[in-house]
Amino acid sequence: MHSITSIVMMSACLQITCQVYEAFDAWKQLVHLLCSCVDAVSRHPHLYMQLLSVLHQHVSEIPEDFFIDIVSRHNFLTDALRSLFENIEAADDAALDVKNRSKRFRAHLERKFNWDFGAETGEYAPVVVDLDA
Numbered sequence: 001m002h003s004i005t006s007i008v009m010m011s012a013c014l015q016i017t018c019q020v021y022e023a024f025d026a027w028k029q030l031v032h033l034l035c036s037c038v039d040a041v042s043r044h045p046h047l048y049m050q051l052l053s054v055l056h057q058h059v060s061e062i063p064e065d066f067f068i069d070i071v072s073r074h075n076f077l078t079d080a081l082r083s084l085f086e087n088i089e090a091a092d093d094a095a096l097d098v099k100n101r102s103k104r105f106r107a108h109l110e111r112k113f114n115w116d117f118g119a120e121t122g123e124y125a126p127v128v129v130d131l132d133a
Contacts, residue, residue: 002044002047002050004047005047005050005051007026007030008027008030008031008034010023011024011026011027015027016061028076031055032076034051035080035081035083035087036080036083036087038087038090038091041094042091042094042095045094045097048088048094048098048102049098052105055081056105059109078115078117081109085102088102
């Protein structure tokens with residue numbers, strides 16, 4: 001196992017078992033970093049195979065609302081995973097195993113949590129206007 005995925009696992013375990021916020025913050029930062037690396041997907045396929053497995057395990061163990069920022073009601077994990085799935089999909093030279101595991105994990109999350117990774121977000125999101133108001 002790559003040492004970075006071991007750190008991701010350890011920080012999640014510390015958060016879950018000991019309620020250490022700094023461990024959760026470290027987990028969030030590592031997940032964000034790994035999910036946003038465009039070139040690493042192709043260069044380190046074993047790392048991303050492990051990362052997808054580790055994240056699948058973490059998401060299975062933790063309730064959905066755990067990932068929501070109380071102040072902004074924003075789920076940072078969906079943004080990080082959207083970036084990861086887009087990076088894997090866009091990487092032409094990414095390993096087929098990584099792409100297949102990514103597709104299965106994405107489908108699992110969409111079924112389990114009703115998350116839509118295909119929807120536009122941010123400034124590109126469609127705007128809904130209530131004409132009855």
